[in-house]
Amino acid sequence: MPTLTYRDALNQALREEMQRDPNVLLMGEEVGVYQGAYKVSRGLLEEFGPKRVVDTPIAELGFAGIGVGAAMGGLRPVVEFMTWNFALLALDQIVNSAAKMLYMSGGQIRIPIVFRGPSGAALQLGSQHSQAWESWIAHIPGLKVVAPATPADAKGLLKSAVRDNNPVIVLEGEMLYNLKGDVPDGEHIVPIGKAEIKREGSDVTLVCHSKTLTVAQKAADQLAEQNISAEVLDLRSLRPLDEAAILESIKKTNRAVVVEEGWPHAGIGAQVVDLIQRDAFDDLDAPVQRVTQADVPMPYNKFLERAAKASPEKVVAAARRVLYLE
């Protein structure tokens, strides 16, 4: 199986979907001539031309809305945000137009659109460029939200997103774009709404998604050295959430730590914990622990930033707490 970076896996998905369906187009800042701020769209302008690879001005609200309007008119736009931090400006279009159009039109108007781009912190970008968006977006009925952690999932989920007849949010990561992994050639589809066990274990479930998969995997390695067997469950989709997969894993391990990049208050982890306490109460041997970003705007200083982020050490400590080892 070919090894690709996460960036090239996304590129491959876009290229294949644009080859497959002439109504798929890409629009956003720097996607064409500049080849993408993070080079995800490299080579697409050359292959598909400016009609289908559309460079936009820096006007997130406007071009997100034009994308939604184009979807109302029968196209399948992929709208790239240079980062989700800037998508805050487009939230009215994502929430009030894309997510609600089908419902408020009584089922008449579908919005098959993808909004994608990197979310969450990279390194020392400061508070306004370091925000994880999951819980904001996953709150909204009418949207689907995916957050792939590996190159293979990035390709498979983006292809599913483009083919979906609903607005789908694809949360990528600046720190993920260079990540390498095996990616199947051609038709590789990962269904939206399916979690995946990335590592089997029996003592505790580490629930994670996106960049926190790496954090959880490192934590699992460290726990293994302490003879603790951690299962790593990658959610992959945040709306819909694969509730069955979460409950299944808890049934086996009876303990859980939920890891996420976002802030703790009203986070994705809170949603997962709600599910577990309600539907897996009898399977639980300890209260579920959460590891999140510190409840502060992201600081610039690298030591403070490191302290703010979820880390393998924090996950190990949380896992030991649910195992009553400290």
Place this chain on the structure above:
Amino acid sequence: MTATARSPKDTAAPQTELHLKMLRQMLLIRRFEEKAAEAYALGKIGGFCHLYIGQEAVAVGALAALKDDDYVICSYREHGQALIKGISPNAVMAELFGKATGCSKGKGGSMHLFDAKKGFMGGHGIVGGHVPLGAGLAFASKYKGSDQVCVCFFGEAAVNIGAFHETLNMASVWKLPVIFLCENNRYGMGTAFERVAAVTDIVEHACSYDMAAELVDGMNALTVYDATRRAVERARKNSHPTLLEVRTYRFMGHSMSDPLHGVYRTKDEVEEQKARDPITHLAGKLKEDGVIDQAALDAIDAEIHAEVDAAVKFADESPEPDPDELYRDVLAD
């Protein structure tokens, strides 16, 4: 005159027919909205309900310049456009009543009327939020090589919104077949436009985006029709956008829950504007031209009254949505 030449009456006939159609359409909106106001007062219609009374010439004049498959997208003051784009009074009234037979199955309400098959792409509730959607519909039309144009109606208050400026810029850069039709009724709810806008001649904004523009008398359906026709031609033939500033006036309060006048405008001003009633204006012209007399006008009005009464009865007697509708249409298959 030779035998083959057409008489002046013959050349005037299609024009007269159009004028009569416009008069009838304006009356339909007026009577529909009066009934909606009554139904609102009786508690049959809930929430916000923004009436179009006074502005009828704008929707009627503009839509007369369109083909059936052209797109229309509106703000939340859209009952008039919905009716003229071809949604039946029954389906619009039933939607206001929240009934299953409404054009959005009772899930949209007054502000979210839709009929995609007729190219009526909605009433949208966030001021200015639908302006990019209108450009997006035009983008899709151009992308697919169709000759459909899009008319995007919005109020003057939307001109202060960022989405308006972002969209006009992109529509001009990408040469989209869209007509931005600003209905300047002078007040964003209770705030006079000149109190909150540095540039009060909205047409001037087109200069910033290198866009064609026209200032139009919105109390005259014929001038609105002519200006829109020019803009539609520009869009259809050359794929150029246009900004139309159509000056009009709302005879009612901002919504049914707002006062007609008071702190923000005087009763005298409203009365003065009512003297420019677009329906009286066109009816007067048609009478002057000898096309209709008062008896004919009364007959049309009676017919429309009956049509609107029937719509109220239909809405009243229609079923509420099935409880299962609550969870339908959240996601498409």
